[in-house]
Amino acid sequence: MTNIRDLAKMAGVSVTTVSRVLNNHPYVSEEKRNTVLAAIKESNYQPNINAIHLSMGKTFLVGVVVPFIDHPYFALLIKGMAMEALENNYKLVLFQSNYEEARELDALQMLKQKQIDALIICSRICGWSTIEEFTRYGSIVLCEDTRGKNVSSTYVDHYKTFIFALQYLYQKGHRKIGYSIGRKSGSNSKFRGKAFKDFVKDYLLPHEPAYIFEDCLYFEDGERVITQIQKMADPPTALLITSDEVAAGIVTCAQQQNISIPSDLAIIGFNNQPIAKMMNITTIEIPLVEMGRKLFLQGIAESQVIYQEIPVTLIERNTV
Amino acid sequence: MTNIRDLAKMAGVSVTTVSRVLNNHPYVSEEKRNTVLAAIKESNYQPNINAIHLSMGKTFLVGVVVPFIDHPYFALLIKGMAMEALENNYKLVLFQSNYEEARELDALQMLKQKQIDALIICSRICGWSTIEEFTRYGSIVLCEDTRGKNVSSTYVDHYKTFIFALQYLYQKGHRKIGYSIGRKSGSNSKFRGKAFKDFVKDYLLPHEPAYIFEDCLYFEDGERVITQIQKMADPPTALLITSDEVAAGIVTCAQQQNISIPSDLAIIGFNNQPIAKMMNITTIEIPLVEMGRKLFLQGIAESQVIYQEIPVTLIERNTV
Incomplete structure (x- = not known):
């Protein structure tokens, strides 16, 4: 049975070139491609791509x-x-x-x-x-x-980004600020947590653990955030919400509960997903x-x- | 070099069994697994999973x-x-x-x-x-x-499902009904289009092409539906929206435009995604x-x- 090495010999090209032709890879000259195709036709070669990848040590x-x-x-x-x-x-x-x-x-x-x-x-x-x-x-x-x-x-750089967003809220007059994250143990969450700690220390603001909301990933998690805020005697006036999905849930639920956004609660989302544009949510655009x-x-x-x-x-x- | 066939021989099992052990496949008895592992150790075998898959004719x-x-x-x-x-x-x-x-x-x-x-x-x-x-x-x-x-x-069965949803809207008093689909040329859209045609014919309702909205896939497409409806002299009173994503966009945009849902416009979404639950959207649940x-x-x-x-x-x- 003809294999890829025989083909390369017949066509007078490298094994890599034969493989590229068989894989429809773009980087092969028209001339070489034609020589390989002629060899394939002549030898009645039946390609087994897995064998070719194996011989190349690549799987694509x-x-x-x-x-x-x-x-x-x-x-x-x-x-x-x-x-x-x-x-x-x-x-x-x-x-x-x-x-x-x-x-x-x-x-x-x-x-x-x-x-x-x-x-x-x-x-x-x-x-x-x-x-x-x-x-x-x-x-x-x-x-x-x-x-x-x-x-x-x-x-x-989530540390830098968080500091920037917190400063923006501070300049808008907010002093009771909180945030939401997804997975607490995630690396991004750690950078964000450190940024928040450093920020409240530098600006002499309270570090209120109740203002930090964990495991916020989906639209419906926004409901949980609003429910928790409604129970607080001294709720935050602004939140950084690290997913537009969750921010949209917060905005929707706040509306149902007659919490006015932004006057009762300011929200900055993250990512700039289409839902943020549609619902007019201020957000940090991340080009995902x-x-x-x-x-x-x-x-x-x-x-x-x-x-x-x-x-x-x-x-x-x-x-x- | 030892290969998978040598291993099978040494362990007194089939090539498939050796492969299963190497792939951590669950369906191998503890006894056979141990024999294979002993053979691997003895022969100092270095597995190349791609070669194993090649010899099995399977890639997993x-x-x-x-x-x-x-x-x-x-x-x-x-x-x-x-x-x-x-x-x-x-x-x-x-x-x-x-x-x-x-x-x-x-x-x-x-x-x-x-x-x-x-x-x-x-x-x-x-x-x-x-x-x-x-x-x-x-x-x-x-x-x-x-x-x-x-x-x-x-x-x-999107034909049957569409007829069912249309009958539900009819029973609720709606006579000017429309729908949205994703890709017009898709097979599901064809079944839905046929159901709609058959339904309006059977119930002697108008088949108004302006009530059919194509390429509705995302949240932001809901805005387009509302914009088009607002331009109509005789708008539909109910819509089947084949994605909750789009239905959520319609509900959000209708609210901004002071269109009351359901009294001005009734909406049935599809899929029962979390967003439908959160926004209280009536929907056809598809267990995706x-x-x-x-x-x-x-x-x-x-x-x-x-x-x-x-x-x-x-x-x-x-x-x-």
């Missing part, structure tokens, strides 16, 4: 770990990755971790076993030593600030699709460790 | 084609698939088609080349002859009514996560062609 698959696929934040990141994967002739392999460490390890294991060429972790669970150990087996890229670690990343693209390109670049910071923008609307 | 990868990943409808289907994939030790390979036929063909090609074991198409673009041609290369499952075709499916699970299991079942209908439920809330 890139793994992506997300806690859940049905959250707009992660869905928009994946959208960007999928766009770039298409342009570069790769496919994405999806790992839904549900924040269970074993599932992230499963993805790292696939990298070790060369079932994927690179791994993008959108919301890390494993410790740094584990991640760094696996970098020897293939490209790993994180969507968080990895400065000082031996792992590449595309990230938003663009970040997804950059994460993917970093994954396949096989370069040294690079930290890629993504700038964010305040979009002023009607909720502050 | 299942492809999923969706038009976009960042829409809750598709995200919830994928969530269900990912849950079932995990339990069965498979991974999902994602194809974001953006409704371009070439991308769906790309996925079908991967099935042909055995890079995936099965393919789930959530919103088909290719014609039936193309799909049926590729069924010889592996398992293909569709998320639409395929009765009469040689392809398995898990589906909602459950459908995703069933689609996945059909994909890996390698059985004959089966059509699996999923029942839906009307959830009565405040928008009718």
Whole structure:
């Protein structure tokens, strides 16, 4: 049976070139492509792409770990990755971790076993030593600030962003400020928590634990925030809400409860998802699709460790 | 170098059993697992999972084609698939088609080349002859009514469901009824269009083309529906909106424009997403996560062609 090496010999090209033709990869000259196609025709070769990938040591698959696929934040990141994967002739392999460490390890294991060429972790669970150990087996890229670690990343500086948003609320006259986060143990949440602590200390404001709302990820979590605020004798007058989804839930529920936004409660969302525009929510725009693209390109670049910071923008609307 | 066949011989088990142990597959007895692990240790075997999969003719990868990943409808289907994939030790390979036929063909090609074991198409673009041609290369499952075709499916009977919802609005006194759909050329939209035509004919109601809104997929499309209705001399009094996302956009925008819901305009959404519950939207519940699970299991079942209908439920809330 003819194999890829025979074909390369017949066509007088490298095995890589034959593989590129078989994979419809764009970077092959028209002339070489035609020689390979002629050899395929002549030899009656039946390609087995898996065997070809095996011989190349490449799969053209890139793994992506997300806690859940049905959250707009992660869905928009994946959208960007999928766009770039298409342009570069790769496919994405999806790992839904549900924040269970074993599932992230499963993805790292696939990298070790060369079932994927690179791994993008959108919301890390494993410790740094584990991640760094696996970098020897293939490209790993994180969507968080990895400065000082031996792992590449595309990230938003959440410390800086939080300080900026808190200062904005302060300038608008707010002194009783709180915030919501998703997963408390997440790296981004830690940077945000530190920013908040430093800010209230610097500005001599109260650090009220009741003003911090954890596990806020979905629209319906906004209802919980409003319910808790209604029970407070001394509620916050402004909140940073780290997901527009949740901010939209807060605005909707506040309306039902006759809480006026922004006069009773000011809200800054995060991401600038379409729902924020539609509901006129002031928000910090994070270009998630663009970040997804950059994460993917970093994954396949096989370069040294690079930290890629993504700038964010305040979009002023009607909720502050 | 020791390979998987040597290991099987040493351990006195089948190649499949060795593969299962290497893949951490659950269906291996403790005894056999230990024999294989002892053989691995003794021979100092370094597994190459891709070579193992190649020799088995299996990849433990299942492809999923969706038009976009960042829409809750598709995200919830994928969530269900990912849950079932995990339990069965498979991974999902994602194809974001953006409704371009070439991308769906790309996925079908991967099935042909055995890079995936099965393919789930959530919103088909290719014609039936193309799909049926590729069924010889592996398992293909569709998320639409395929009765009469040689392809398995898990589906909602959108004709029956639309008639049911239209009758409900009729019983509530509505005579000027319209609807929104996503992609006009989609199979589900065709069933819904036919149901609407048959219904208005049977109930002697007007078939007003202006009451039909196409390309309604996202929250912000609700704004467009309201804007169009406000321009009408004789607007509809009730709408079936085939996505809760869009229904939420309509409700939000109607509120801003002082259109009272349900007295000026009644709305029935579809899917029963969390946003529908939060905003008290009457909706047709479609169990998308459950459908995703069933689609996945059909994909890996390698059985004959089966059509699996999923029942839906009307959830009565405040928008009718």
